[in-house]
Amino acid sequence: MNMRVGVPTEIKPMEGRVGLTPAAAGELVTRGVEVGIQQGAGIASGYPDEIYRRLGVQLLADADALYDWAQLVVKVKEPFGREIDRLKPGHLLFCYLHLAANADLTRRLCEIGLTALAFETVVDRGRLPILVPMSDIAGRISVQVGAHLLHTPQGGRGILLGGLAGVERGNVVVLGAGSAGGASVRMAAALGANVTVFDKNPLQLDRMYRIAPNVTGLLPTDSAMGEAVAGADLLIGAVLLPGAAAPHLISRQQVAQMRPGSVIADIAVDQGGCIETTRPTTYEAPTYVEEGVQHFCVTNMPGAVPRSASEALSAAMLPYLTDLLHTDWRNDPRLAGAVNVAGGELVHPALRA
Numbered sequence: 001m002n003m004r005v006g007v008p009t010e011i012k013p014m015e016g017r018v019g020l021t022p023a024a025a026g027e028l029v030t031r032g033v034e035v036g037i038q039q040g041a042g043i044a045s046g047y048p049d050e051i052y053r054r055l056g057v058q059l060l061a062d063a064d065a066l067y068d069w070a071q072l073v074v075k076v077k078e079p080f081g082r083e084i085d086r087l088k089p090g091h092l093l094f095c096y097l098h099l100a101a102n103a104d105l106t107r108r109l110c111e112i113g114l115t116a117l118a119f120e121t122v123v124d125r126g127r128l129p130i131l132v133p134m135s136d137i138a139g140r141i142s143v144q145v146g147a148h149l150l151h152t153p154q155g156g157r158g159i160l161l162g163g164l165a166g167v168e169r170g171n172v173v174v175l176g177a178g179s180a181g182g183a184s185v186r187m188a189a190a191l192g193a194n195v196t197v198f199d200k201n202p203l204q205l206d207r208m209y210r211i212a213p214n215v216t217g218l219l220p221t222d223s224a225m226g227e228a229v230a231g232a233d234l235l236i237g238a239v240l241l242p243g244a245a246a247p248h249l250i251s252r253q254q255v256a257q258m259r260p261g262s263v264i265a266d267i268a269v270d271q272g273g274c275i276e277t278t279r280p281t282t283y284e285a286p287t288y289v290e291e292g293v294q295h296f297c298v299t300n301m302p303g304a305v306p307r308s309a310s311e312a313l314s315a316a317m318l319p320y321l322t323d324l325l326h327t328d329w330r331n332d333p334r335l336a337g338a339v340n341v342a343g344g345e346l347v348h349p350a351l352r353a
Contacts, residue, residue, distance in 0.1 A: 003092070003325050004034045006070020008063055009041040012080045012299075014283030016044030016306030017313065019074040019095070024314035026055030033325060034058070038066040045306040067091075074321060076313065077300055078105055089113040094317075094324060096120055096134075098299075099340055099351055100245040101272035101280075106341070106351070115342040120270075121243045121350075122320055122338040128242060130320065132179045133312035135267070138301040139183025139238060142265035143172070146234040147191065149263045149287065149294050156294065157261035159233060162192030169194045169214070173232040175225075175249055175274055177204035177217065180267045181238035188234070189215050196228045220249065230257040237266035239274040243340070243350030246271040252291065260292035269297040 005028060007019040018041050020028075025035045036058040039049055049059055060066040067073065067086035075095040079087060084105070087093065089112060097118035099106045109116055119130040128135075143161075150156035150170070163169035172188040174181045177199035188195045189212040197208045198220040205217030218224050229235055229250055235258070239246050246268040255264070255277045266278040273279070277290040280299045287296050302309040320335065329335050340348045 002034075004036065004069060004071045005321075005325070006060070006066045006073050007035070007037040007041055008066045008073065008075055008083070009038045010076050010303075011063075011083060012077045012282070012303070015077055015300050015303040017076040017300075017303055017310045018042040018045045018047065018306070019076055019313075020318075021045070021310050021314040022047050022051040022055055022057070024318045025052060025057045027318065028322070028325075029056040031322070036060050036066060036069055038063055042310075045310040047310075072324065074317075076310075077303075078102065079109075084108050084112075087112050087114055091115075092324070093117070094119070094321065096131075096270070097340055098270040099348075100243060101270060106346070109341045110344045110346065113344045116340050117324070117335065117338040118243070118340045118348075119317065119338075121340060121348055122334055123242065124320075124334050128179075128240075130313070130316045131240075133316050134302045134309065135179035135238075135240075136183045137305060137309055137312065138267045139180040139185075139236075140187045141301045141304060142180075142184050142236050142238075142267055142296070143187040143191065143234070145286075145296050146172075146236065146263045146265045149296060150233060150261070154294075155261065155289070156263060157233060157259060161188070161234065170233040171196070171228075171231050172234045172236065173228045174198070174236045174238055175220070176238035176240065176268075177201065177208050178238065178240055180240070181236070182208065184236045184238060184267075185215055186211055188236075193234075196232075198225055198228070225249065226254055226257075229254050232258060233262050235262070235264045235275070237264070237268045237274040237278065239268050240271065241350070243348050244271070246274040248274060248276045250275040252276045255293055256291040258291070258293050261294070262292075263294045263296065265296045267301065270299050273297065 161170040
């Protein structure tokens, strides 16, 4: 474990998460790993530099110093802006990449010639352990934000999503019953909305059905989805194909059938989105209107709750990072299968398809 692990400050707009919490970084230090962090990287998550320093983590003055020092770069979001220019062929990069929806970044990483592993393509016994906690958070945020955007001051239809006595409940439609979709269903059901969730897996639908009496699980037939979307107050996209671009399940024409002031939150935006009218936004300008419907398509939704998200990310990621520090990490199928690019070549099958 003689590889230097560096954690830069995230620079994507309104991104407050940090690649390693002090507890996670300190755990690596106790195992003899050299860990460095860019000064100020943890502040937005509530972790001042002094906490890292007390745990034996080296503080690097700026991004240039951090990238020059580090051999293994651990961050949250994909390289953004000037970060790309700081990467070198000898770097090992470990973060969320979502390359299927970012051809320019894919090309640049191949040109650099480094090895990059994506959190979202680490598969362990059929699960996506590093993606699951962020998907859970994004699913909850999509409902919280969607409920707010339905208020008239935000341009919404002016409804209370959960309704109340003598008032109709709002209608929430969720595409996908995985980690993100399941979290959205649970949150919307708890608010009291009528929830309809679509998934191809009957076992997932049964799991959704058992959440609450106000949840209906359906197979995604064209007619059923078309009818549900037309009556939706809040439509949530939560479809995931690991490492691959998300399929468009809802067309622009179907979005146009929704009532003015309705809301779409597409969690799948990182992978291109599963709704035709989806395009990426940031927390600086999180929404836009297409076909009379408000769209919330922020590519780093969990960045709004950096303290909670950083803790969840470090807890999920640390075991795999520890294994990645061993010289024989390529013999671990979980890590080898997570490599997206290496030596100038696309490696992951979903990206080569």
